[in-house]
Each structure stands twice: as structure tokens, then as C-alpha cells.
Amino acid sequence: MTKHKLPKGFQASGIHSGVKKKRKDLSLVYSKTPCKVAALFTKNAVKAAPVLLAEEELAKDCHIHAVVINSGNANCMTGRRGLKDAGRIVSETRKLLGASKGTVLTSSTGIIGEFLPMKTILKGLPKLVKKLSRDGLDDAAQGIMTTDRFAKVSVRTFEMAGKKITISGFTKGAGMIKPDMATMLGYVMTDANVSEKALKKALFECNSSSFNAITVDGDMSTNDTVMLLANGKSGNKLILEKDKSFNTFKGNLKAVCVDLAKMIVEDGEGATKFIEVSVKGAHSKRDAKRVADAIGNSLLVKCAVLGGDPNWGRIASSAGSSGVKFDPDRMEIKLDGVTFFKVGRKAAFVDRKKSKVFKKKSVKIEVDLHAGKSEAVVYSCDISKKYITLNSYYTT
Amino acid sequence: MTKHKLPKGFQASGIHSGVKKKRKDLSLVYSKTPCKVAALFTKNAVKAAPVLLAEEELAKDCHIHAVVINSGNANCMTGRRGLKDAGRIVSETRKLLGASKGTVLTSSTGIIGEFLPMKTILKGLPKLVKKLSRDGLDDAAQGIMTTDRFAKVSVRTFEMAGKKITISGFTKGAGMIKPDMATMLGYVMTDANVSEKALKKALFECNSSSFNAITVDGDMSTNDTVMLLANGKSGNKLILEKDKSFNTFKGNLKAVCVDLAKMIVEDGEGATKFIEVSVKGAHSKRDAKRVADAIGNSLLVKCAVLGGDPNWGRIASSAGSSGVKFDPDRMEIKLDGVTFFKVGRKAAFVDRKKSKVFKKKSVKIEVDLHAGKSEAVVYSCDISKKYITLNSYYTT
Numbered sequence: 099m100t101k102h103k104l105p106k107g108f109q110a111s112g113i114h115s116g117v118k119k120k121r122k123d124l125s126l127v128y129s130k131t132p133c134k135v136a137a138l139f140t141k142n143a144v145k146a147a148p149v150l151l152a153e154e155e156l157a158k159d160c161h162i163h164a165v166v167i168n169s170g171n172a173n174c175m176t177g178r179r180g181l182k183d184a185g186r187i188v189s190e191t192r193k194l195l196g197a198s199k200g201t202v203l204t205s206s207t208g209i210i211g212e213f214l215p216m217k218t219i220l221k222g223l224p225k226l227v228k229k230l231s232r233d234g235l236d237d238a239a240q241g242i243m244t245t246d247r248f249a250k251v252s253v254r255t256f257e258m259a260g261k262k263i264t265i266s267g268f269t270k271g272a273g274m275i276k277p278d279m280a281t282m283l284g285y286v287m288t289d290a291n292v293s294e295k296a297l298k299k300a301l302f303e304c305n306s307s308s309f310n311a312i313t314v315d316g317d318m319s320t321n322d323t324v325m326l327l328a329n330g331k332s333g334n335k336l337i338l339e340k341d342k343s344f345n346t347f348k349g350n351l352k353a354v355c356v357d358l359a360k361m362i363v364e365d366g367e368g369a370t371k372f373i374e375v376s377v378k379g380a381h382s383k384r385d386a387k388r389v390a391d392a393i394g395n396s397l398l399v400k401c402a403v404l405g406g407d408p409n410w411g412r413i414a415s416s417a418g419s420s421g422v423k424f425d426p427d428r429m430e431i432k433l434d435g436v437t438f439f440k441v442g443r444k445a446a447f448v449d450r451k452k453s454k455v456f457k458k459k460s461v462k463i464e465v466d467l468h469a470g471k472s473e474a475v476v477y478s479c480d481i482s483k484k485y486i487t488l489n490s491y492y493t494t
Numbered sequence: 495m496t497k498h499k500l501p502k503g504f505q506a507s508g509i510h511s512g513v514k515k516k517r518k519d520l521s522l523v524y525s526k527t528p529c530k531v532a533a534l535f536t537k538n539a540v541k542a543a544p545v546l547l548a549e550e551e552l553a554k555d556c557h558i559h560a561v562v563i564n565s566g567n568a569n570c571m572t573g574r575r576g577l578k579d580a581g582r583i584v585s586e587t588r589k590l591l592g593a594s595k596g597t598v599l600t601s602s603t604g605i606i607g608e609f610l611p612m613k614t615i616l617k618g619l620p621k622l623v624k625k626l627s628r629d630g631l632d633d634a635a636q637g638i639m640t641t642d643r644f645a646k647v648s649v650r651t652f653e654m655a656g657k658k659i660t661i662s663g664f665t666k667g668a669g670m671i672k673p674d675m676a677t678m679l680g681y682v683m684t685d686a687n688v689s690e691k692a693l694k695k696a697l698f699e700c701n702s703s704s705f706n707a708i709t710v711d712g713d714m715s716t717n718d719t720v721m722l723l724a725n726g727k728s729g730n731k732l733i734l735e736k737d738k739s740f741n742t743f744k745g746n747l748k749a750v751c752v753d754l755a756k757m758i759v760e761d762g763e764g765a766t767k768f769i770e771v772s773v774k775g776a777h778s779k780r781d782a783k784r785v786a787d788a789i790g791n792s793l794l795v796k797c798a799v800l801g802g803d804p805n806w807g808r809i810a811s812s813a814g815s816s817g818v819k820f821d822p823d824r825m826e827i828k829l830d831g832v833t834f835f836k837v838g839r840k841a842a843f844v845d846r847k848k849s850k851v852f853k854k855k856s857v858k859i860e861v862d863l864h865a866g867k868s869e870a871v872v873y874s875c876d877i878s879k880k881y882i883t884l885n886s887y888y889t890t
Contacts, residue, residue, distance in 0.1 A: 142814040143814035143822065444607055485793075486800065486879050489798070
């Protein structure tokens with residue numbers, strides 16, 4: 099497999115330190131040139147220590163050199179000791195990198211309510227720093243996995259006024275995935291030269307149609323983090339919010355974020371099928387999103403997709419339960435391109451055994467409310483017995 | 495098995511008409527003396543035809559004689575024809591009962607998006623009316639079942655100023671069960687003499703701590719209906735809202751509603767364990783309910799209970815995801831009486847293999863937010879692979 103590329107000036111690594119039994123559990127991303135950063139964190143009232151620490155650091159100084167991430171332990175509900183542990187990881191990493199100025203951030207993912215095995219992690223850090231390389235992106239992506247079945251990396255390169263720009267991202271997902279927040283762990287690096295304001299705006303906007311548009315099980319995590327690091331090494335003219343170049347940059351960033359978000363859903367715990375829920379004709383963007391969320395989160399809809407059962411009544415019902423007002427008689431429901439309900443009546447009879455609806459690995463649910471012009475897309479997955487098995491006896 | 499009793503003046507019946515293959519599918523409750531009625535319906539934007547019809551009827555005339563209910567077909571997303579079908583069932587039943595004055599209401603439950611098999615139902619109605627008896631409550635409870643494994647009936651009798659009063663209720667549940675609305679189908683009859691205002695107030699208040707306090711899968715139904723019928727046959731002095739007797743009546747009504755609500759959760763599709771989620775120390779009643787709902791609805795918490803895994807971190811996380819603000823460090827979490835988190839630190843280490851936590855048929859989750867004095871209780875159940883099986887290939 100060819101290695102995924104990092105933007106200019108970035109290095110990365112991922113190793114097994116011993117937090118987890120066998121798989122890689124420690125990752126690092128580093129840029130010698132300090133980076134501007136935009137970040138979004140979980141809206142959960144219960145926030146993990148590394149999230150609290152990162153929020154604090156970013157309020158002071160928005161130029162960072164590195165992010166160090168462990169999997170296998172979320173460092174959440176660990177109180178003062180958890181904050182101290184996170185701080186120790188940051189200071190040790192900074193020392194090892196020789197990055198005396200600028201900030202190092204840390205993230206964690208894994209079981210909640212256990213203290214970090216600090217000896218193990220501190221012993222692993224020198225090795226992690228030593229392994230840093232231009233080819234380390236895939237290792238870093240592996241190091242943040244929990245129940246993920248595959249590493250999730252996406253890279254886009256494009257030109258802007260003769261300068262080649264790269265955006266590379268990696269993420270983890272699997273369980274405790276629900277939209278309406280910055281979700282799970284995701285890191286996107288770029289060598290583009292972007293103003294801080296433009297960087298934040300781009301991440302916020304791309305997030306809403308990528309990471310915030312996915313759901314696996316409706317459970318919001320305590321450690322959700324998305325970071326975008328830009329070191330400006332590509333030497334392009336500074337991108338400001340109002341520039342045309344901002345849209346080019348944002349378009350490519352969005353492509354990377356949507357790629358990563360879709361991978362999370364494809365790899366949802368126990369998932370067998372990918373579901374795209376597309377709602378249009380809503381009165382407002384917010385309405386469209388709420389209806390799409392309600393359908394994407396419905397356990398009964400997920401079960402129907404698993405069973406290849408075009409049970410469109412459940413889709414109507416979950417749309418109706420969203421709290422959004424609409425006229426059910428004007429509703430239109432399409433499953434994998436087949437119209438099942440239109441102008442107040444059933445439009446298709448499908449012999450389930452013979453039908454091809456909901457039979458492929460990727461399925462589509464389209465709802466038109468005929469109440470306005472707004473639309474939204476949500477990515478989801480079905481639920482299988484494996485989800486239950488994986489989560490009944492979870493040990494990290 | 496001894497038969498459950500109906501209040502004075504009520505008769506009931508339940509038969510197999512042919513909507514379902516084998517099991518009873520048509521039920522009737524009747525009082526020759528007209529009844530005052532209080533009713534709550536689904537808040538789903540997609541409402542079934544019988545719900546729309548009942549809302550319309552109750553706006554005109556609040557004295558009713560009978561409720562006729564079919565299972566096996568929800569008569570929902572069936573447009574004008576669905577409304578006409580529901581109206582036909584009402585008029586035929588009224589004719590057969592000779593109840594020329596007063597209203598007959600109808601409810602349906604089952605698959606969404608199919609027209610009612612009217613020939614079958616109309617053929618069944620005369621038999622249904624003929625079977626009416628003082629002993630018919632259990633038959634009626636069977637006639638409204640869908641994937642329920644047992645019929646759900648609860649009866650309370652009490653005295654009020656020398657008059658014996660009976661409250662009898664029956665309900666169905668199984669899937670598409672979520673709080674925050676009048677949920678599923680439930681019918682409660684009483685011979686108490688109660689003012690219309692007091693009746694409505696009593697039902698509304700009891701509903702919030704019974705039917706609205708349960709969740710199986712977080713999926714709100716299109717047909718949810720709870721009705722309370724009072725024919726006044728016990729001859730007690732009229733109960734008004736401000737009377738002391740109102741509280742006695744309400745207390746007994748609540749006991750019946752909570753009984754029925756708990757039975758729904760115990761019989762949740764594929765459920766193996768009953769979960770009581772109790773939240774206290776919240777800033778407001780609303781906050782307490784939101785946190786309890788978030789925990790009771792969490793798929794990850796349900797999975798942990800199934801596996802007998804005291805994964806309290808998931809409980810903290812789902813509480814935090816509720817949107818309610820609180821200080822995680824002041825949070826207290828008890829599982830089956832064992833304190834797992836208190837004053838900002840882990841309080842118990844439990845060897846999962848040896849522990850008794852989450853091992854019984856009925857488990858308890860207690861959360862104290864230490865932020866105020868409000869509390870709420872929500873009843874839920876675990877989720878097993880059977881839920882997935884039942885709902886992947888659902889035909890009614």
C-alpha cells in the first residue's frame with residue numbers, strides 16, 4: 099500500500115506503547131514551523147481532561163507545534179489527576195521535541211473513568227518522537243484507533259496561484275458517534291498559508307456538513323475533537339475569509355472532512371451498510387437537518403436497512419417525530435431511487451424478496467417535505483447484532 | 495388465571511377477526527352509561543387516521559360510549575381513505591351497539607402505510623359486539639397486542655366516602671416506544687364520578703410519570719393514544735380538581751398507569767432486563783427528566799446492562815450529552831446500590847466477573863447531580879440481539 103502524504107513541513111508517527119495490549123496506541127503530529135490552529139470540541143457537559151486542557155491552551159496561544167494522542171484510555175472523569183497527567187504528556191513531548199516555544203496539544207480516546215497508565219506513556223514518548231517521519235501519517239492514523247476496523251486517512255492536493263497545497267487528515271470513529279457537535283477525534287493538517295479567522299471559519303463550515311452530519315449510535319462522546327493545523331509552508335499568498343482562494347481552500351478541506359466522516363460511518367461498530375439520508379424541501383436548513391437526523395438516528399430505520407426491508411412507514415414516522423412540522427400528505431419518500439410515497443398515497447408495492455431496495459452496501463433514503471427550499475444530508479449506518487456484542491462486554 | 499375486573503357499567507371483548515394471522519386483533523370497550531373522557535395523543539407530525547379522527551371528535555363531544563381498537567395495521571399514511579375507513583368502523587360499531595347518541599372512538603396499531611382490510615374488520619364487528627361481557631377485559635388486552643409477549647392489565651379498587659371505586663387499565667407496547675408524548679395505546683376505565691376538568695388534569699399529571707417516563711428504543715410512534723373513560727356508575731360525590739378526593743383518585747390512577755408503563759418496558763422488544771433510571775439533585779424538574787431520558791435512551795448504556803458490565807463512564811457521558819449543564823466533579827453515580835463515582839473520583843473497583851451489579855432481571859441506575867433539588871425517574875430496558883432480529887424483518 100502506498101503511504102499517504104503529509105503536507106510540507108509536517109512529520110508524524112504512531113507506535114505501540116502498551117496502553118493497549120497489541121495495537122498501536124500513541125500518535126504524534128509535528129511541524130517545526132509553528133501552526134495556526136482551528137479546533138472544535140465536544141459539547142458534552144462531561145469533558146475529558148485533554149479537552150479541558152486544549153480549550154485552555156487555545157484560549158491563550160493559537161500557534162502550536164504538535165499534537166500527541168493516545169488511544170485505549172479517554173482520560174475522562176479523572177478529575178485533577180487527569181488534568182495533571184495530560185499536562186505532563188504535553189510538557190514531556192515539548193521537551194523531547196525541543197519546542198520550547200509554542201504549544202503542544204494532547205487528545206485521548208478509549209475507556210472513561212480510568213487514570214492514564216502514565217509510566218507506560220512516558221516511556222513510549224521518546225520512541226514516538228524518534229519515529230517521526232514524513233511517511234508517518236498512516237502510523238499516526240493507526241495509533242488513534244479503538245474499535246475501528248481500518249485506519250482513516252484522506253489527502254487532497256490542489257494548486258493555488260502556482261503553489262501546490264496539500265490537505266491531509268486522519269480520524270477515528272466506531273462507537274459513541276452522534277452529530278450536533280465536533281465529533282470523535284479528527285486531525286487535518288495543511289501547508290496552506292491561511293489567516294487565523296479564515297481557518298476557523300473554514301473548519302466550522304466544513305464540520306457541519308461532514309463530522310457533524312454523521313451518526314452511528316446517537317451517543318455523544320466526552321472526547322470529541324477536530325483540529326485543523328496550518329503551517330503556511332506552501333508559500334501561497336495569505337488566504338483571507340473574503341478571498342476567492344478561501345472558497346477553493348474550503349472546498350478541498352470539505353472534501354477531506356466528508357471523506358473522513360463517511361469512513362467513520364462505513365466503519366460504524368457492527369455496521370454492514372452505509373446510509374445516506376437526504377432531506378429536501380424543508381422550510382429551513384435547521385428543519386432539514388432535524389428531519390435527516392431523526393431518520394439517521396432511528397433504530398427502527400437502521401434495522402430495516404439491515405434486513406433489506408423497504409419499510410418506508412418507519413421513515414415517515416421518524417421524520418414526524420423530529421419535532422419539525424410538515425404536512426405528511428405532501429411528503430415524498432424514495433428508497434434507493436424507488437418512490438414509495440407521493441401525493442398522499444403509496445406509490446410502489448415492492449415484493450421484498452425480489453426487490454433490490456436496501457440490498458447494496460450503500461443505500462439511499464430521500465425525503466422531500468415539499469414545504470420549502472432547504473436541504474440537508476446525514477450519513478449513517480445500519481445496526482447489526484455485532485454492535486450489541488461489541489458493546490455488551492466492552493473492554494478496551 | 496383469574497380474570498381482571500372492569501369498573502361498574504363497563505363491558506369489553508377481544509376477538510380474532512383476520513387482520514392478523516392467528517392472534518386476537520380486534521377489541522372493544524363499552525359503557526351503556528356515557529363516559530366523560532380525557533385523552534392524550536402522539537406529538538408526531540405524522541398522525542394515524544384514527545388519531546386525527548379521535549382528536550376531531552373529542553373537540554366536539556366529550557361523552558363517549560365505546561372505543562374499538564384493531565391491531566395488525568396502524569391505518570397511518572393512508573390519507574383520505576384511511577380517515578374514511580376509521581369513520582366507517584366508528585359508524586358500524588355505533589349502529590351495532592345501538593348507541594345512536596354519544597361517540598365511539600377508534601384506535602389502530604401495527605404496520606404503517608397499508609390500508610385497513612375493511613371487509614375483514616366489518617365482518618368481525620358483530621361478533622366483537624356479541625362477545626361483550628363483564629369478564630372481557632383480558633380478551634380486550636390481548637386484542638391490541640402486536641409484538642407484545644404478554645397482555646398488560648392493571649386494576650386498583652379503593653373506597654371514597656363509603657363508595658367502592660375501580661380503575662382498570664390495559665395497554666400495549668413492545669417497539670416504537672419513546673417518552674415525551676402520550677405513548678403507545680393505553681385505555682383506562684373507571685366508574686368514579688369525576689368532573690371533566692379533574693379527569694383531564696389527573697390523566698395529564700399521571701401520564702408524565704408513567705407512560706411519558708418510559709423508553710424502549712427512542713422511536714416515537716404515529717398512533718400513540720392514552721384514554722381515560724369515566725362513567726360515574728360508582729355513585730360517589732362528583733370529584734372536582736380542588737377536592738381532597740381528587741388526590742386519592744389521582745394516586746390510584748397513577749398506580750394503574752405506572753403499573754402499565756412498567757409492563758411495557760419489561761416487555762420491550764428483545765428486552766432481558768428492566769432498568770430504573772433515577773436522577774436527583776437537578777436544578778429543575780426539566781433538567782432531571784432530560785438527564786434521565788438521555789441515560790435511559792443510550793444504546794451504549796442498554797448494551798452495558800445487557801452484558802452485566804458496570805460501565806459507569808457511559809452513564810456519565812450520556813448524562814453529559816443531555817444538554818443539561820452540571821459539574822461532573824460533583825456527580826454521584828450508583829449502580830444497583832454500589833457507588834461508582836463520588837466527589838470527583840472513582841469510588842469502586844468491581845471485578846466484573848465476580849460482581850453482582852447489573853446481573854438481576856431488574857437493575858437500578860442512580861445519578862445525583864448535586865446541583866439542586868429536582869428529581870425524575872425513567873423506566874427503560876436493555877437491548878439484545880433479539881431486538882435486531884425482530885425489527886430487521888418486520889411483518890405484522
